[in-house]
Amino acid sequence: MGITFGDNQYGKVECRLVRVDRDVDGTPGRNAIKDITVTTTLAGDFDATHLHGDNTGLLPTDSHKNAAHAFAKNGIGEIEDFGLRLARYFVDSIDTVKRARIRLEEHHWDRVNEHAFVRSGRETRTATITYDGTTAWAVSGIRDLALFQTAGSQFHSFLQDEYTLLGETGDRTYATLVKASWRHNHIQDGHDWATAYRQASDSLIDTFCTIRSQSTQQVLYTMGHTLLDTCPTLAEVRLHMPNLHHLHIDLSPFGMDNHEEVLYPSDRPYGLMEGTVLRDDAPAPGLAWW
Template structure:
């Protein structure tokens, strides 16, 4: 029995893209997840293994980065530009779908940002007879600095390939857990608000020579702001941002387009106590 190929498509899913616009004093961040899907006259590739009409999904990913270099107005306009490009330049492609998700970042100052929508407040209460212990905290506080961060002078061995960074993007998702020294007469909401604000402001206001240094500054600031607390434990994954190499496409990349890697990542943890 003769079979036929039905509806089909192919593309690149979830291309992670962070674009930093540095032209004004106040930087602008656009954090996108872009997925492309192409369809058209693709019978030959399925039936005969003929790839002449197939634009590689890797090329689609590179197109996303290359178009981002030129600028992104809105995600709707960016998606239209990409989809039209694929249809107009590929004779075998009749339909292109581009799906974009944008994660919003709120400015803290000109170069520091807080990502919205993921912050969770946490608390643990332990009661043992007449004794009670309360810990509070937060998770999902995602922060990024587009400059004022470096990492240099580190130990090296024969497996070290990481180059020193005099200026880098620093990003993390804060997991903070603090311990209360007393529980009588505590304004729990006020402590949470003050600790949250102190963590954000310390991240933004510290010129970072390492994420460890930033961790201590954040913990110290939270304890200074909240005398009710005796210690705070911070877990800070280093959310690496790597410059995308656009030279294969004849384009420069003056610290504009980054690949936001989700793993592997450095994990920095520490406790700051009075």
């Protein structure tokens, strides 16, 4: 029986990078910052390196990091555009590279004055760009989106077996930490990524805040369905939603009632719901999710 070397890839993981833009909007002394994490992943003709130790076709991962730094000199802009520029550079400039995947995270800072900022506790914006020399795919997203309902959520009429202890409820607190990724139908130069991101994140938040929840599964599907309705250029959305429990604390030993006012946020174990909502006529994802 023979042995064959299979799929492989390599890259530089979590390159931290801050770009300061000086005198933005033509205002002297007014600066802006872009804080991102970049991960590069290259695939291609690297058999000789693995099988024979021949590194002549292998670009060092340190060069991946340096390329990201050098590309940032001309500005980052929207992270999807930055990822496209990097991916195209690796594939179009290096013969042994057949596919590049660039994963990006953007970390938000809120402006205090013209040149001072405070790190925001907001969610993290994400993007994954894949390019194979002919086609480019873009998956944008969001993670660490913390959402909380203090009322308006139910969970009842569920299946019960001999081990079921959970009681039914017609009103409960409900919290989650959303990770969502949405695949774009087509990529065109000049695409307004910032507006698309705001529309998508606003849709997710608005749906969560207004739905009368029967279960996390129902919320997940409704958020995905509404997002696709709101953003016609998206092909599908994938959602990862833990159910972050906030447990009742018994205050009766202190002679106090607790009407779900004082809660204990339990970090584990937790329920986890995941799902994909997609259009029936969505184009095939290709390498977008690989």
